[in-house]
Amino acid sequence: MKKIIFLIAITLIFTNCKDEAKDNGQLNIVTTTTMITDLVKNIGGDMVNIEGLMGSGVDPHLYKASEGDVNKLVNADIIFYNGLHLEGKLVEVFEKMGSQTKTPIALADALDKNTLIGSEYFASNFDPHVWFDISYFKQFAEKVATILSEKNPENAANFQANKNTYISKLDTLQTKINQVIATLPKEKRILVTAHDAFNYFGKAYGFEVVGLQGISTATEAGVQDVQKLATFIIEKQIKAIFVESSVPKRTIEALQAAVKSKGHDVKIGGTLYSDALGNAGTVEGTYIGMFEYNVNTIVNALK
Structure with a gap:
């Protein structure tokens, strides 16, 4: 882990010295879990370029940043992650990123902690599997749309429209689930x-x-x-x-x-x-x- 932190620090120095313009004008976004990757794709559409760190079947509790992840992280305009210590072994990396003026966004910070389920297993003291409550995932969607709009104001209307469409789909999902469980x-x-x-x-x-x-x-x-x-x-x-x-x-x-x-x-x-x-x-x-x-x-x- 110390080696990864060192590589990030060195790469950030060189990256900050050379501010290259994006070729396609898209926001470069890095996401952690597959759920968040899918969410950002739905809201960002073709206005963003997304690279997810974790693939299908990957356990975020045990995931460690590889050297190959370093360039993805330091070249990102935005880093979205779950938070609540789900990505426990990445926390040190994110803290280093934050200290270098690149602040990763923990989507769970948008949630009211008083409504979360407590857990002694995590440093956050909360169960981090919040995406299994659709109402929380809707709040994730709101947060993503807000951050994208702030970073790319000219496409803010499109981000908000995509968010509204996606939340409508989540409403439909909620109805279907209630019917099946009944x-x-x-x-x-x-x-x-x-x-x-x-x-x-x-x-x-x-x-x-x-x-x-x-x-x-x-x-x-x-x-x-x-x-x-x-x-x-x-x-x-x-x-x-x-x-x-x-x-x-x-x-x-x-x-x-x-x-x-x-x-x-x-x-x-x-x-x-x-x-x-x-x-x-x-x-x-x-x-x-x-x-x-x-x-x-x-x-x-x-x-």
Whole structure:
């Protein structure tokens, strides 16, 4: 990490000495998670050039900046990231960027902290998986549109129009999700996954959420954790548990085996997208597609 910080400092010195004009007039934007990358694409359109640091299946909790990321960061006009210590290993890098007059934007700073879910696992003391509450993601959209408009005033009207269109799509998504979840009896709304990425989802839609690894994938699930959760699954007669695309599935498979050893069968209901979207070019590769896919997968498996 110290090597990366040194490279950023050196690169910033040379970059600041040579202010090159952009060839195409677009804002150069760097984003961290795939959810934020998709959001900025929807609002920025062809008026911005976006480079996302993380791809499909990448765990932001464990992501470390590579030397190849340095040029992307120092050449960016804006850096958007989630915040709340989600990108924990990038915090030191962002702090260095901020000290060199390039201030990264933590979108979660736009949220009312009094409404967030507390967490002892993060330096922020909050659960950072806020994108699973659509109302929070709408606030992310407002923040992105505001920052883009400030940086590129001549396209402000276009950014605001794109934002309004996208929020309208999020409203439609909300309606669809409510309709699907309404088909699942309330007593069956228990979601067991690899780690606690879905607490905001549970709060918004009335699910009890239990994660084997806790909120951060940096924590390890022990034998006692597995056995305790296995007993819970049997007591609640839960039909399905779920793996996550950005977390190795061996922990959930171990949980399934522990349940089976106690004389009860529980199926793996599918793979959910938690800390990253699906592959680019697929429906699940967008925030809206991911959310709808997750809800359909959860409800169909738990019915």
